[in-house]
Amino acid sequence: MAEKKGKRKRLSRRQFIKGAGTAIAAAGVGGAILANGPRTETRAKEEKKRTPAQAGAVDVTLKVNGETHRLSLQPRVTLLDALRDRLELTGAKRICDRGTCGGCTVLMDGKPIYACLALAVDAQGGEITTVEGLGTPDAMSRLQKEFVEHDALMCGFCTPGFVVTVHAALKQNPNASMNEIREACRGNICRCGTFNRVFEAAYATAKQM
Numbered sequence: 001m002a003e004k005k006g007k008r009k010r011l012s013r014r015q016f017i018k019g020a021g022t023a024i025a026a027a028g029v030g031g032a033i034l035a036n037g038p039r040t041e042t043r044a045k046e047e048k049k050r051t052p053a054q055a056g057a058v059d060v061t062l063k064v065n066g067e068t069h070r071l072s073l074q075p076r077v078t079l080l081d082a083l084r085d086r087l088e089l090t091g092a093k094r095i096c097d098r099g100t101c102g103g104c105t106v107l108m109d110g111k112p113i114y115a116c117l118a119l120a121v122d123a124q125g126g127e128i129t130t131v132e133g134l135g136t137p138d139a140m141s142r143l144q145k146e147f148v149e150h151d152a153l154m155c156g157f158c159t160p161g162f163v164v165t166v167h168a169a170l171k172q173n174p175n176a177s178m179n180e181i182r183e184a185c186r187g188n189i190c191r192c193g194t195f196n197r198v199f200e201a202a203y204a205t206a207k208q209m
């Protein structure tokens with residue numbers, strides 16, 4: 001028995017994660033097949049007619065970070081998908097995709113909105129600002145620098161949303177107190193629990209303003 005135990009092959013963490021990922025991917029594909037059932041010929045033909053991503057597309061003009069973009073999009077496309085998938089502005093994150101986490105926050109005419117809840121067609125005519133428009137790695141805004149200095153991120157997925165939200169809050173109220181900063185961030189969630197550091201970074205920026 002002891003010999004058997006000794007012979008048991010031990011998986012490294014990396015092997016385990018790789019294996020689990022493959023299993024999840026496989027389960028996803030299998031699930032899709034099970035959910036959809038076999039593809040009949042008629043159904044395949046119907047899909048063929050519908051599949052072009054541009055079916056029913058309309059012209060959409062978006063002004064993002066000061067640049068005008070002319071796109072052809074289906075009316076159902078969200079602002080978040082247009083930014084990420086068409087304009088390659090991936091700062092705004094798709095996390096919950098249902099207006100609860102704030103990871104997709106962008107500014108519309110200076111006000112924070114959830115880009116996952118806005119349709120791109122409805123965003124026409126507005127000035128959209130994403131986190132990319134607030135600073136770059138080489139030229140960070142004061143707030144972005146404070147995020148770095150306060151180590152206000154762990155996985156970083158929520159960070160762009162927080163930066164945009166705090167930027168808007170401090171623009172409106174440059175002398176914001178800690179409580180006002182907390183209040184302004186109530187629509188953003190950090191699953192890693194770095195809230196306090198985010199608030200400290202924001203407060204440090206407010207004190208300099």
Ligand code: FES
Nearest residue numbers: 095097100102116
């Ligand atoms: S992805 Fe938009 S609120 Fe979560």
Ligand code: FES
Nearest residue numbers: 154156190191192
């Ligand atoms: S740093 Fe990971 S979710 Fe906020």
